[in-house]
Amino acid sequence: MTAATLLGPVARFASSHFRAHIRRPGEGSITSSRKHWILLHQYKPQRFFTVLGVESSCDDSSVAVLQIPDSGKPTLHFHGKVTADTTKFLGINPIMAFQSHRRSLSPLIQTAIKHLPNGQKPDIVAVTRGPGMVSSLDVGLETAKGLALAWDVPLVGVNHMQAHALTVRLCRALEGNGLNSPEYPFLSLLVSGGHTMIVVSWSLTDHEVLAETIDTAVGDCIDKVARVIVPEEILKSKKDTNYGKMLEEFASSDDLNGQYEASKTDVVGDQIQEQYGWRLPVSLGGAKKEGHRGLMKFSFAGLRSSVDRLVDTRRNTKGDDWAEIDERKALSREVMRRCWEHLASRVVMTLGSLQKKDVDIKTVVVSGGVASNNFLREVLRKQLNFHSFENVDLAFPPIEFCTDNAAMIAWTGYEMYQAGYESTLDIAPFRKWSLQPLDETIHDIEKDWEENAFGILGVSGWKRRTVS
Numbered sequence: 001m002t003a004a005t006l007l008g009p010v011a012r013f014a015s016s017h018f019r020a021h022i023r024r025p026g027e028g029s030i031t032s033s034r035k036h037w038i039l040l041h042q043y044k045p046q047r048f049f050t051v052l053g054v055e056s057s058c059d060d061s062s063v064a065v066l067q068i069p070d071s072g073k074p075t076l077h078f079h080g081k082v083t084a085d086t087t088k089f090l091g092i093n094p095i096m097a098f099q100s101h102r103r104s105l106s107p108l109i110q111t112a113i114k115h116l117p118n119g120q121k122p123d124i125v126a127v128t129r130g131p132g133m134v135s136s137l138d139v140g141l142e143t144a145k146g147l148a149l150a151w152d153v154p155l156v157g158v159n160h161m162q163a164h165a166l167t168v169r170l171c172r173a174l175e176g177n178g179l180n181s182p183e184y185p186f187l188s189l190l191v192s193g194g195h196t197m198i199v200v201s202w203s204l205t206d207h208e209v210l211a212e213t214i215d216t217a218v219g220d221c222i223d224k225v226a227r228v229i230v231p232e233e234i235l236k237s238k239k240d241t242n243y244g245k246m247l248e249e250f251a252s253s254d255d256l257n258g259q260y261e262a263s264k265t266d267v268v269g270d271q272i273q274e275q276y277g278w279r280l281p282v283s284l285g286g287a288k289k290e291g292h293r294g295l296m297k298f299s300f301a302g303l304r305s306s307v308d309r310l311v312d313t314r315r316n317t318k319g320d321d322w323a324e325i326d327e328r329k330a331l332s333r334e335v336m337r338r339c340w341e342h343l344a345s346r347v348v349m350t351l352g353s354l355q356k357k358d359v360d361i362k363t364v365v366v367s368g369g370v371a372s373n374n375f376l377r378e379v380l381r382k383q384l385n386f387h388s389f390e391n392v393d394l395a396f397p398p399i400e401f402c403t404d405n406a407a408m409i410a411w412t413g414y415e416m417y418q419a420g421y422e423s424t425l426d427i428a429p430f431r432k433w434s435l436q437p438l439d440e441t442i443h444d445i446e447k448d449w450e451e452n453a454f455g456i457l458g459v460s461g462w463k464r465r466t467v468s
Helices: 003-020 032-042 094-113 134-151 160-174 218-229 232-237 243-251 267-276 301-318 325-356 374-386 406-418
Strands: 048-055 060-069 075-083 124-130 155-159 186-191 196-201 207-213 363-367 393-395 421-423 432-434 452-454 462-464
Touching: 048 094, 048 134, 048 406, 060 094, 060 406, 075 094, 075 406, 094 134, 124 134, 124 160, 124 406, 124 432, 134 155, 155 160, 155 406, 160 186, 160 196, 160 363, 160 393, 160 406, 186 325, 196 325, 207 325, 218 243, 218 301, 218 325, 232 243, 243 325, 243 374, 267 325, 301 325, 325 374, 363 374, 374 393, 406 421
Parallel strands: 048 124, 124 155, 186 363, 363 393, 432 452
Antiparallel strands: 048 060, 060 075, 155 421, 186 196, 196 207, 421 462
């Protein structure tokens, strides 16, 4: 087999081009070995690495085919998703999610296989190992194991929250900004229906959780508040349970978009109280002194309770028509403002704390389902500017990558494999899997290793490989 055959049309063109320009003896001909050297070095084929990614941590079944070159832009050849229909449960139902994964994953994979480049098998299969609902995770994990066995390729079990943190690297790579942007360290605000945390990523496998919620997650708070505030006819008209998006759409007006201003005083709260007679609390508003137990914490339960009490009081006197549409919209906007300013306050405090330690954070990534909220994006940007962090890049993945998706799992699997890690085929899912290693000084923590894991590399099932 000739070099031209091996290297394809470009090489065949190059080969004929060289033949046409080989000088006759006596005219300074190019030697055969010299031609071979030019052919291999000038027309060396691009190496591509292909990943099939599987995500099933909650109620989204997702499969992706991602191809990453040695240099240049990756290509997302396929990215499919099916979300379990749990509208009648007004939220996520584990049994319905499990059944949806069983129905949806195989057809998605069947379609994805048709998009594998040149019909060749992938280099690895990447799959979510945790955290998440164990029954849902298990469907994806066992399916991925079967694919890895059938193809005889490595398996990489991915931490779902690590994947959210690395989503910005995937997105920037897809935009053509290289395979290593942003560089470490960078900060992540991970916000979803199950998680609210600030994480500093020192490296691919070294992540430190700097702030977490002490009660409910911000996405859960927004969802439950939406079910109370948004008129029932609107809720019933939707075919999904994305209540956060419904709240944002219901609240949308000129007052919400582009009109937010950061301020030291609560001007908006004063106006709301004067107009409607109520005022929502500031979450952990007094926790701004060094050493305060609520300093680097989030809390959303009190805000949700305040809304419940307000609505219950109004309903006791006015019935189901407890407020006009304008007041409901004002309450929707105010709930979001309080939530987003609470998130922003901890991001600002974190940046200030790291700055004092001479840690230069150039990028803050906001990822997770809640990151798709446009009002959140505006509040965070203006709060950072207001507190003199104008030069910090605020990175939001495109909406399709904010929610749970297999593309981020494929990318994280790629990064872990390139760093020399793959998973053994006996791995089990984790209901909880902290990004941070276990603090051995804490003794009253749940240590059920099948459900509660600590640190990206602090779990069983990793297999080191030689990195060339």
